[in-house]
Amino acid sequence: MQLASVATPTRPTQQANERGGEPVKQPVDIFNPTEEHRHLRETARKFGESVLGPQASKRDLEESFDPGLFARFGSELGLFGLTVSADHGGVGLDSTAAVIVHEEFSRFDPATTLSYLAHEVLFVNNFYHSADAAQRDRYLDKVLSGEWIAGMAMTEPEAGTDVLGMRTTAQRKGDRYVMNGTKQFITNGPYGRVFLVYARTGPGRRDISSFVVESGFKGFSVGKKETKMGMRGSPTSCLVFEDMEVPEENRIGAEGGALVHMMRNLEIERLTLAAQSVGIALRCCEEMTRYATQQRKAFGKRLIEFGQIQQMVAESHAHTMAARALVYTVAQSISPGRRESLGAASAKLVATGVGERVARAAIQVFGGYGYLRDYPVERMLRDAILLSIGGGTNEAMQKNISGDLSDMYG
Amino acid sequence: MKVLVPLKRVADPDNANKVKVTADGKKVETTGLEWKPNPFDEYAVETALRLTEDGTKPKTRAGEVVVVTFGPKECEITLRAMLATGADRAIRVEAEDDQLDGWLVARALKKLVEQEKPDLVLLGKQAVDGDTNQVGQILAELLGWPMATSAAMIKEDGEALLVGREVDGGVINLKVRLPAVVTVDLRIVAPASVYSKLTKADFKYNEGVRFAPLPAIMQAKKKPMAVLKLADLATDTALRIQYPRFEPPKGRAAGKKVKDVAELVDKLKNEAKVL
Ligand SMILES: Cc1cc2nc3c(=O)[nH]c(=O)nc-3n(C[C@H](O)[C@H](O)[C@H](O)COP(=O)(O)OP(=O)(O)OC[C@H]3O[C@@H](n4cnc5c(N)ncnc54)[C@H](O)[C@@H]3O)c2cc1C
Numbered sequence: 147m148q149l150a151s152v153a154t155p156t157r158p159t160q161q162a163n164e165r166g167g168e169p170v171k172q173p174v175d176i177f178n179p180t181e182e183h184r185h186l187r188e189t190a191r192k193f194g195e196s197v198l199g200p201q202a203s204k205r206d207l208e209e210s211f212d213p214g215l216f217a218r219f220g221s222e223l224g225l226f227g228l229t230v231s232a233d234h235g236g237v238g239l240d241s242t243a244a245v246i247v248h249e250e251f252s253r254f255d256p257a258t259t260l261s262y263l264a265h266e267v268l269f270v271n272n273f274y275h276s277a278d279a280a281q282r283d284r285y286l287d288k289v290l291s292g293e294w295i296a297g298m299a300m301t302e303p304e305a306g307t308d309v310l311g312m313r314t315t316a317q318r319k320g321d322r323y324v325m326n327g328t329k330q331f332i333t334n335g336p337y338g339r340v341f342l343v344y345a346r347t348g349p350g351r352r353d354i355s356s357f358v359v360e361s362g363f364k365g366f367s368v369g370k371k372e373t374k375m376g377m378r379g380s381p382t383s384c385l386v387f388e389d390m391e392v393p394e395e396n397r398i399g400a401e402g403g404a405l406v407h408m409m410r411n412l413e414i415e416r417l418t419l420a421a422q423s424v425g426i427a428l429r430c431c432e433e434m435t436r437y438a439t440q441q442r443k444a445f446g447k448r449l450i451e452f453g454q455i456q457q458m459v460a461e462s463h464a465h466t467m468a469a470r471a472l473v474y475t476v477a478q479s480i481s482p483g484r485r486e487s488l489g490a491a492s493a494k495l496v497a498t499g500v501g502e503r504v505a506r507a508a509i510q511v512f513g514g515y516g517y518l519r520d521y522p523v524e525r526m527l528r529d530a531i532l533l534s535i536g537g538g539t540n541e542a543m544q545k546n547i548s549g550d551l552s553d554m555y556g
Numbered sequence: 557m558k559v560l561v562p563l564k565r566v567a568d569p570d571n572a573n574k575v576k577v578t579a580d581g582k583k584v585e586t587t588g589l590e591w592k593p594n595p596f597d598e599y600a601v602e603t604a605l606r607l608t609e610d611g612t613k614p615k616t617r618a619g620e621v622v623v624v625t626f627g628p629k630e631c632e633i634t635l636r637a638m639l640a641t642g643a644d645r646a647i648r649v650e651a652e653d654d655q656l657d658g659w660l661v662a663r664a665l666k667k668l669v670e671q672e673k674p675d676l677v678l679l680g681k682q683a684v685d686g687d688t689n690q691v692g693q694i695l696a697e698l699l700g701w702p703m704a705t706s707a708a709m710i711k712e713d714g715e716a717l718l719v720g721r722e723v724d725g726g727v728i729n730l731k732v733r734l735p736a737v738v739t740v741d742l743r744i745v746a747p748a749s750v751y752s753k754l755t756k757a758d759f760k761y762n763e764g765v766r767f768a769p770l771p772a773i774m775q776a777k778k779k780p781m782a783v784l785k786l787a788d789l790a791t792d793t794a795l796r797i798q799y800p801r802f803e804p805p806k807g808r809a810a811g812k813k814v815k816d817v818a819e820l821v822d823k824l825k826n827e828a829k830v831l
Binding site for chain 2: 181182184185186188189192193196222223224225228232237238239
């Protein structure tokens, strides 16, 4: 199978007849379970290749973000609200659809894809499944059209993995809350009009509530844009709340109910981040294979004829196939009503490791050229590393997997 | 305006080097290659959509685009991709690829045109598999309609189309009265190449073929897809074009290195005889 193909090409009956045997059964295509998924992949692939790809390196070098391009995800492609029901202006698709878009976009531009993820998965998916009808009425249209860019703020300067260690507070005052604190590393921070913010509303460690915060609220400010190793086309900054007033109707769900929202969203977040790693790995496999088979010769031979190069190319290909199969398999069992924390953590742990290793191998196959900004593989490695940190570090995944396993066996 | 766009799928043109000829030379082997819409046919669909809308409001249709293909059931994926891109209706004429040639397809299309009564039949200038470049021309002849081939520019002008054809050394501008047959070339999907009477002259499209938006992908199955039998459109289905044998093209011979310009000129003059 060619990893890069849109659909696994099959003409089984014809092949079987030519051999004079029984018709081979059409294999289940977990990567494109329906024709709609396949058309979605084609749209994402074409847009990635012809629109995201050509400028990705420029955005990386300049550390710039293009809001006009971002808006096209909504206005032109209708890619916001994949998991929002069609009755509410969304698409009504599933986790597999989300995985497809993140994988295809990441083959060309992982950074812009991360900004898409922060909007679509961290905000829209979470907000939609947790908000009430009035809140949906007020915000859903604007984020589904892409008119407003959104994000999610959980991490703080002194609390990342240790989420419950967060210190931002929201104190009730009549029909509003007064919020104080700082959120760190917030994707889309400098461009977002609306954020889902977690803040403490009581003395207990779990007394955390979710709020919709608009950048126009008095007391809201954005810190300086961070300078990053990778994912440079995705703007990151801290958000500062100083006596910021948040109307009560902007609290999502019950007071102290945020952990439910966090948990419910966690798996699709991990899965789509894993899908980004798969996209990076696919691209790097393609680049290194083409380079080794078609472009570079040494000692009068093509690179692919050297055993050590074969090892890098073959292992990259095999590990990418394995990670991809895991991610798509887990995708089938994750929906708002169904959780699979062990699967999602495993998918993220495996795929992010593969993404990093395959990007690194690609650089090695390219030799000195792989180290230059002229080729995409060094950018892919810098981008890949973030995926082992953001949305829960790989150590956190190991901790969760071990926790789940010890519950099952203990 | 009502536009009929006949189209076909081809074995992935980006991987044309993987196309093999079977050992007996009887067939072109495309197993393992993905089917893709013929690129020129995609340009024809994009052109048809541009001619049936106001470029500033592409979600409101102002005309009808009917896509038609000849082939087995799996070709419906290609048709639905076009419905998702914006076409309004699809027709599949049941046939196997090896039961078809350009002459038969053109005759069947003539019958279909008589039934559908489009104002315009838009085709790709050629399919990138056989590269025969003939269906549009035969169809126009059979219909007795005006024709323009390899269009790079089309502007709607009352009951006619202004068509720009790129030829060696310039552009030929033609005015064709509708109904007509037009085949399109690559440049037709440039930003300022197609204008319906609704689209303002200063409007610019995005370069290339538009993307199928996800909401339209989800709606595509709800758009009408008719299935016809080849025999309903053509009584004589015997093939005129026979392919006795296929051979892969010869590999290119290695080039020659020259020391300087003088030697190059000499070789071009005396060996290649092109100067
Ligand atoms: C580019 C970028 C974008 C981001 N976008 C967002 C965003 O949009 N919204 C948001 O809320 N956050 C965002 N983050 C934050 C991200 O989720 C956190 O960085 C991540 O969760 C890790 O937290 P930390 O950085 O505080 O590291 P720490 O939690 O301080 O971890 C430091 C190290 O200690 C390890 N460690 C911590 N606890 C344990 C433990 N119990 N056992 C073993 N090892 C442990 C970690 O794995 C890590 O190796 C983003 C981060 C980056 C870099």
